[in-house]
Amino acid sequence: MIHVIRPGDFTTIQDAGRWGYQAWGMPVSGAMDPYAYQAANWLAGNAPGAAALEFTDNGGMLHFDSGGFAALTGADMQAVLNGRPVKPWSSFVLPAEGTLTLGTAVSGRRAYLAVWGGLNVPLVMGSRSTYTPAGIGGLNGRALRIGDMLSVGPAAGTPPLPRVLPPRWRPAYAHEWQLAVIPGPQDDWFRSAEKQKFFLSAYRLAAATDRLHYELSGPSLTVAAPDMVSAASGWGAVEVPSGGQPLIVTPDHGTTRGFAKIGYVMQADFSKLAQAVPGDCLHFVCTTAAAATTAYRRQQEQLDKLRMYVSKGQS
Amino acid sequence: MANHKNQALAARVLPLGEAAALVSFGTKISLDVHRAVRAFAADLSRHPFRGMTEYVEAYTSVTVFYDPMMLCREKLLNPAPDVPYSFQVAELYIGELLQGSGKAAALTPRHVRIPVCYGGKYGPDLAAVAQYHKMSEEEVVAAHTGGDYLVYMIGFAPGFPYVGGLAPRLATPRRKSPRLVIPKGSVGIAGMQTGVYPIETPGGWQLIGRTPLELFRPDNGENPSLLQAGDSLEFYAISEQEYMDYMAEGSVPVQ
Known part of the structure; x- marks a missing residue:
């Protein structure tokens, strides 16, 4: 069992998402940083899709009563295990009666802890991801609280060897981000001057940035035809409400929305979004869906190589 | 393209x-x-x-x-x-x-009846809606229950229906100050729209009543929403006692 001694600012159980229920109004949810989440699972010796903890801003303190194996990826929260520092993007043996303490993120915003065997909570609509607005998934549909107990799923065989990932698999987190955006489907609702403004200006991430959506502040954009009939939205959509300040749709947001979309942040850059901190500077770069698909394939290949690297030297 | x-x-x-x-x-x-x-x-x-x-x-x-x-x-x-x-x-x-497309028959639409306890603590804006339209509360309820409604789509929140068919004489602007918490099951009006909140959310709709029906059913396997796009809807009035009886029984059979 894992005992939650301190829950951190906003810690939830997430997996690869609750796909297949958007037609019922069910948002997809899932890990905000798919790359860091999957890397944690490979490092911990888990199957893809195993449930992990997503820490936001501050990670809290966990006590493990039995021994095990785990991996920590994403933001650097200055983790310490029984008094010894744990390197970001590493896997490690959990001793029985071990205490893992995470502090405030010094680089990036979200960290992932995957435990060998995965976190054992009930599947809701095929997923263990927490969706707090409806109180479903994860642990009782909410963020962790003091005194919570988490059980770990059964793990077969032996865990992989402890590793510290080489730099080629560790993304660098700064406070200026370049995000590739695929224009459309309503980009013809924006005059070319408005599109230029969007792609040439810097936008700051506002304080309201969570799993529901990210608000941006920067030059206002004008929509030529603001009366838009509600339609499916989706992760990464860059919407422009009549107020003119764009916002980015994140995984817990309502499935359908009525704002014009100037474009979509490409999937390979979702990880950057997850790690950007309020106040950070975002630059949007125009790309094509074809280039975005290539970038996504590269990211998947990188994760495949990581999996092979982890399984190398295993008995 | x-x-x-x-x-x-x-x-x-x-x-x-x-x-x-x-x-x-x-x-x-x-x-x-x-x-x-x-x-x-x-x-x-x-x-x-x-x-x-x-x-x-x-x-x-x-x-x-x-x-x-x-x-x-x-x-x-x-x-x-x-x-x-x-x-x-x-x-x-x-x-x-x-x-x-169009050659195959469309899926057969279903008809769903939704019991609503109008007014009082369950519909705190019924009086304001009636006053806005210079109607009595009973007339508003009669107009709302008398409509033929269609679920165009599900979205925004789990199980939330976008409903068409509100009588134009009931169209009411949203509240000037949105509520931070709208209780689950609230039936409301916003402009030409009417609908039911499946989960507790903030919102600016005029609340005229509440249904004891569960619209969002996360444990109901493949079909977590009571309503689906294409359903035809009907609202019918129930008393506060009937509302409480429905709630006490835990679930209401779809009629």
Whole structure:
């Protein structure tokens, strides 16, 4: 069992998402940083899709009563295990009666802890991801609280060897981000001057940035035809409400929305979004869906190589 | 990005990011457009293509989500160089379905009756709505229960229906100050829309009553929403005692 001694600012159980229920109004949810989440699972010796903890801003303190194996990826929260520092993007043996303490993120915003065997909570609509607005998934549909107990799923065989990932698999987190955006489907609702403004200006991430959506502040954009009939939205959509300040749709947001979309942040850059901190500077770069698909394939290949690297030297 | 003619309406197919295609049947809400959306969605549910993950029906469009990696494995005869390969494959499947769309019968619409306890603590804005329209509260209830409603789409929140069919004489602007908490089951009016809140959320709708029905049913397997796009709806008035009896029994059979 894992005992939650301190829950951190906003810690939830997430997996690869609750796909297949958007037609019922069910948002997809899932890990905000798919790359860091999957890397944690490979490092911990888990199957893809195993449930992990997503820490936001501050990670809290966990006590493990039995021994095990785990991996920590994403933001650097200055983790310490029984008094010894744990390197970001590493896997490690959990001793029985071990205490893992995470502090405030010094680089990036979200960290992932995957435990060998995965976190054992009930599947809701095929997923263990927490969706707090409806109180479903994860642990009782909410963020962790003091005194919570988490059980770990059964793990077969032996865990992989402890590793510290080489730099080629560790993304660098700064406070200026370049995000590739695929224009459309309503980009013809924006005059070319408005599109230029969007792609040439810097936008700051506002304080309201969570799993529901990210608000941006920067030059206002004008929509030529603001009366838009509600339609499916989706992760990464860059919407422009009549107020003119764009916002980015994140995984817990309502499935359908009525704002014009100037474009979509490409999937390979979702990880950057997850790690950007309020106040950070975002630059949007125009790309094509074809280039975005290539970038996504590269990211998947990188994760495949990581999996092979982890399984190398295993008995 | 091609235009596909079917029997009734031309559809536009546009890429939505790298993992979805928007199939748009128009820009204005109408029954004809709704029927085209329903027919195409019915075809998709009967003939999902490999790599398709799900689809979402809306007022005038269907968005088809797919795994671009899986579609990239399909072979195309004459791939265009500038358009993503996965979208071209998806567009091909979607185009084939659109060619035959409308020939297959649309899914049979269901009729769902929703009990509502109007006014009082369950409908704190009923008096204000009545006053706005210079009607009595009873007249508002009679007009609301007398309507034929259609669920155009589900979205915004889990199980939330976008309902058409509100009598124009009941159209009421949203509250000037939105509420931070709207209780689950609240039945409200906002402009020309009426609807039911399946979960507790903030919102600015005028609340005229509350239903004891659970609209969002996360443990109900493949079908977590009581309502689905295409349903016809009817509201009927129940007393506060009946409301409490329904709640005490835990669930209400769909009538």
